[in-house]
Amino acid sequence: MDQTKSMTWKQEIENTLIKRIETCKKCDLYKTRTKAVPGTGYLDADVMFVGEGPGKNEDLTGEPFVGQAGKVLDKLLEDIGLSRKQIFIGNTVKCRPPSNRTPSTSEMEACKPYLISQIELIQPTVIVVLGSAALTSLFGSGQSISRARGKSMIVNGICYFPTYHPAAALYRRSTLELIMEDFSKLKEIVQNRKRKNEN
Ligand code: URA
Numbered sequence: 001m002d003q004t005k006s007m008t009w010k011q012e013i014e015n016t017l018i019k020r021i022e023t024c025k026k027c028d029l030y031k032t033r034t035k036a037v038p039g040t041g042y043l044d045a046d047v048m049f050v051g052e053g054p055g056k057n058e059d060l061t062g063e064p065f066v067g068q069a070g071k072v073l074d075k076l077l078e079d080i081g082l083s084r085k086q087i088f089i090g091n092t093v094k095c096r097p098p099s100n101r102t103p104s105t106s107e108m109e110a111c112k113p114y115l116i117s118q119i120e121l122i123q124p125t126v127i128v129v130l131g132s133a134a135l136t137s138l139f140g141s142g143q144s145i146s147r148a149r150g151k152s153m154i155v156n157g158i159c160y161f162p163t164y165h166p167a168a169a170l171y172r173r174s175t176l177e178l179i180m181e182d183f184s185k186l187k188e189i190v191q192n193r194k195r196k197n198e199n
Contacts, residue, residue: 041084058096131164149178
């Protein structure tokens with residue numbers, strides 16, 4: 001069977017986007033990438049997660065959150081009854097910053113159109129903003145993740161919900177507890193928004 005014929009329009013657009021990301025040279029991060037990490041998941045997801053950028057394992061595999069931070073994220077998702085199959089996971093920058101440094105403002109700006117295209121394609125009702133870089137990319141500099149975390153912001157009908165990046169929980173137990181607190185709020189938000197859409 002001709003695979004392209006059975007593809008949904010969303011898959012076709014995402015595939016075009018993936019090709020553009022994989023060949024992107026809009027900033028210098030392409031020079032050191034092994035694989036770009038466009039993002040993965042369900043294209044009709046109600047909930048989308050936005051991380052910072054690929055680390056070593058993601059750069060090698062082309063998949064988001066497959067390293068230690070990914071294990072933390074998987075456990076947090078499991079605790080609130082979500083699986084990766086139900087969500088979409090993207091990143092602020094799609095190529096690994098060398099030595100896992102924070103992406104620069106210009107790198108985030110260069111990559112932002114891809115993230116915006118993914119948001120427009122998926123049309124999630126909730127976007128979980130994981131950490132400071134994602135918060136800065138989406139809301140501009142001058143934002144503080146410790147002030148913004150755990151509070152939802154509705155913009156253009158989408159509920160943005162910032163929390164700490166799961167990698168931060170690897171170093172501090174107290175941060176993990178705060179993320180867990182935020183995820184239990186997230187569970188309620190997701191359920192409420194689902195109910196609203198069903199009515
Ligand atoms: N951290 C991120 O922000 N994104 C990934 O994909 C992996 C680790």
